[in-house]
Amino acid sequence: MVMSKSLVVVDGIKKTFPIDSGLLSSKKSVKAVNHVSFDIKEGETFSLVGESGCGKSTTGRLVTRLLMPDEGKIWINGEEISKMNETKLREVRKQVQMVFQDPYASLNPRMKIRDVVAEPLLIHTKLSAQERDRIVAEMLEVVGLSSYHAEKFAHEFSGGQRQRIGIARALILKPKLIVADEPVSALDVSIQSQILNLLKDLQEEFHLTYLFISHDLSVVEHISDKIGVMYLGSLVESGPKEMIFANPRHPYTKALLSSVPIPDPRAKRERIILQGDVPSPVNPPSGCLFHTRCPFVMDICKSTPPALREAADRDHFVACHL
Amino acid sequence: MEVVKEIGHSAVVPTEKKSRAREFxxxxxxxxxxxxxxxxILFLFVIALFGPWIAPYDPYEPNYDVTLQTPSMEYWAGTDEYGRDILSRIIVGTGISLGVSFSSVLVGAVVGTILGLISGYYGGWMDRxxxxxxxxxxxFPDLLLAIAIVAILGPGLTNVVVAVAVFSIPSFARLIRGNTLAAKEAVxxxxxxxMGAKSSRIIFRHIFPETVSSMIVFFSMRIGTSILAASSLSFLGLGAAPESPDWGAMLSMGRDYLATSPHVxxxxxxxxxxxxLAFNLVGDGLRDILDPKTKN
Structure with a gap:
């Protein structure tokens, strides 16, 4: 692959949510995202994986600045957005669009598809109604729908078709970055692969960069160039897809990979089954966040949090004492 | 531009065009x-519009030969203490009652909705x-508040509209704020x-439409309340002038004859x-249809 410049650079972002637990009890907070750093090169797909509640969606919302990070910096195409005001942010948002998990909820049920897909154009351009209609029709064709679908409402479509509409809307401004937050997890397995293929084709055609968020490693394997594994708000391992899948370093990644079903009932393999639940992010464990469930736990893990460092192979980072 | 050729979605897609109006x-x-x-209510509107032409007698002209007549073939609803035909007065009064209640609730709804949207969307000190x-x-009890307002502004129908509108505003504001808070969380x-939409666009294009149905329901319910309030104010002598055929004013004038000529x-x-009753029933019906929380 040709070395290209980084489109997204995330440096040590932190986000905590306060929880109000009543009048008399003390204020607590959830560390949803804790010192997460990564960068995404132009034209690349970076996937964030982890179980629910690990902060991957929050990270996506921080990158699109739907949420404001408490600490850390985010550059998109060279512009630092973590403290940017709304007016300037609007310009950046032309280049960053989102695809949401729930294709039923992310399209306004009261609007015709034409207006749904054209909304980014209305916000950011001064095109005439005819020009908008033409672009919408073109975009619907690009995502595999037909131009006559523009006159319909969202409830008249199936889940897969709605997600195509969501993708058309995200693409209509020709953005550079698409943040896709679990774009296929609400869909049928048979539809999932269609949408993933569509996303891949579109990436080539429009030279898109993806931040892809998913809990499903088999989905991620299909689409990513690089993968970041999150656990309790922290990045525990990141690196090129091949390395993560062939040579996972972190025990949590190993456990995740061993949970991916293999479509062969006779296949034998070692399953790593984690004991216990994910600790509460309100009260995270000391030292390494994973030590309460780690099968290879050592004494040092309980006291000292491991830093993310480069493993033996290049570009492969892991936060583990092992 | 290359077209991605595959739409093998298995799900059935309903294609028949079901317009919202027809479904409603x-x-x-x-x-x-x-x-x-x-x-x-439709019938009342027709009467309100054409009242002066429908009314069999002049609702204002006294006729001292026929005072306090009980209902008869000549005067279907009888006459009052000045010999004016009560039916004619009721017919002409329909316009007053509907006009006062509609305009007051409309003002209350518009102002209340704007306040509710601001309050719910922006939160913070404005909300507080x-x-x-x-x-x-x-x-304040509704009517007491209305009386206080009319007492400050002086009697008269316009001020009744203002008073009833003012006590409608907070109810609308609270209702719409609640809907806005819910709609704000929608994906x-x-x-x-x-996408980078401005707040104004989000409020008008996405949030306001979500609040309309419960506003319509509340609007129709509120009309009943405001007719009662306006009539009460007129009854107390704070609303319509005593000689006008306002229903509340008629009650007020007639109460001296309650024992002898109760029909007045x-x-x-x-x-x-x-x-x-009709407005409340319509409100109930609308709520059953429009409010997704009370399905069936």
């Missing part, structure tokens, strides 16, 4: 009581200010924000009762 009409016909109450002000307004609102009071009373 289908459900509305099933609401038997509200359906007929709606007809009655608007909601605390509403709490203060709620602390399509988040989607609009991620009963007939405007029935008019108020039926109108308020």
């Amino acid at each position: 009409w289908k459900k509305w016909k099933k609401q038997k009581t509200a359906f007929w109450a709606g007809f009655f 200010l608007i909601m605390r002000w509403s709490d203060v307004m709620f602390a 399509f609102v988040e989607a609009a924000r991620s 009071v009963i007939i405007p009373g029935i008019a108020i009762f039926l109108t308020v």
